[in-house]
Amino acid sequence: MxxxxxxxxxxxxxxxxxxxxxxxxxxxxxxxxxxxxxxxxxxxxxxxxxxxxxxxxxxxxxxxxxxxxxxxxxxxxxxxxxxxxxxxxxxxxxxxxxxxxxxxxxxxxxxxxxxxxxxxxxxxxxxxxxxxxxxxxxxxxxxxxxxxxxxxxxxxxxxxxxxxxxxxxxxxxxxxxxxxxxxxxxxxxxxxxxxSLVDQVVKTAPHAEVFEAWVLQRVEEGRKLMGLYPPSDETIEEFQAWQRERS
CATH class of the missing domain: 3.50.30.40 (Ribonuclease E inhibitor RraA/RraA-like)
Structure with missing residues (x-):
């Protein structure tokens, strides 16, 4: 040993x-x-x-x-x-x-x-x-x-x-x-x-941080939390559209 x-x-x-x-x-x-x-x-x-x-x-x-x-x-x-x-x-x-x-x-x-x-x-x-x-x-x-x-x-x-x-x-x-x-x-x-989970965390966690930063911006703009966090299907679509605009 x-x-x-x-x-x-x-x-x-x-x-x-x-x-x-x-x-x-x-x-x-x-x-x-x-x-x-x-x-x-x-x-x-x-x-x-x-x-x-x-x-x-x-x-x-x-x-x-x-x-x-x-x-x-x-x-x-x-x-x-x-x-x-x-x-x-x-x-x-x-x-x-x-x-x-x-x-x-x-x-x-x-x-x-x-x-x-x-x-x-x-x-x-x-x-x-x-x-x-x-x-x-x-x-x-x-x-x-x-x-x-x-x-x-x-x-x-x-x-x-x-x-x-x-x-x-x-x-x-x-x-x-x-x-x-x-x-x-x-x-x-x-x-x-x-x-054994390091690669998975590296792959998934950065996306989650970007989403939460986006949610925080919406909250600071006055958005209600229901449907925002956790996200509804509409919120997910909105976030994805925001990502496409940035890319």
Whole structure:
């Protein structure tokens, strides 16, 4: 397994630049609607909020990290220097990925601080997202690593959690996330796109965003919502005519 002590991490498939470009222009709200139409309702990571108000949207493949409840014989200061540790994971984290850490929603221990975030930034990670807390908040901000988390806590991770591995399926904020799934982060939070559905979202969601922008214009002009949103057949025809005029 890739998360065995001393074992190399399996290569992460790069995210196609054209896909990254499309997703970078899609809100997480639009993505959740596109996934809902595919039958997926549980894709928004609960509790993950950005520590800065003006982060740009971030897109990347998930590099998963998993914690379990602290056990005193394992969660020790000495464990931080073992091969199976957050330090070991940070030394193999791939460029361009988003670190997604399952901390089980525990927020009274900080799972990452400024040093680990600085290492992620140096390795080229795009962002960190977790349902847990971070520590050394001022230092984390100074690293420049975009971070979405569920709070801030001074105590180190070993006071409440035991790190057990990376690049395996996790549950973060109540959402199932697998390595290489695609994560999108913005002001509304963190959303996961299953790897098998990325192409479908890229194909359908931009059209939906254009339609909603058109609907907003009609609302600002005073149109009633009934028959407009959701659209009636007449509204669809009107929108299509508007598109033809623009093309």
């Amino acid at each position: 890739s998360n065995e002590p001393g074992a190399p991490t399996a290569p992460m498939a790069p995210l196609d630049p054209s896909i990254r470009a499309v997703l970078s222009n899609l809100s997480t709200a639009s993505i959740t609607m596109a996934l809902l139409k595919s039958g997926l309702r549980n894709v928004w990571i609960r509790g993950a909020r950005s520590i800065e108000p003006d982060y740009p949207r971030v897109v990347g493949r998930a590099f998963t990290l998993r914690f379990v409840p602290a056990r005193e014989d394992l969660a020790t200061p000495e464990s931080l220097s073992s091969a199976r540790s957050t330090r070991g994971a940070m030394d193999v984290i791939p460029e361009g990925c988003i670190a997604v850490a399952d901390a089980m929603g525990i927020t009274d221990a900080g799972i990452f601080g400024d040093i680990l975030c600085a290492r992620m930034k140096y390795r080229g990670a795009a962002a960190l997202v977790t349902d847990g807390a971070v520590r050394d908040l001022d230092g984390v901000r100074k690293t420049g690593l975009p971070t979405w988390c569920n709070g801030v806590a001074a105590p180190p991770s070993v006071t409440g959690l035991t790190f057990v591995g990376w690049q395996e399926p996790i549950g973060c904020g109540g959402v199932a996330i697998f390595p290489d799934d695609v994560i999108v982060l913005d002001a509304d939070g963190a959303v996961v796109i299953p790897n």
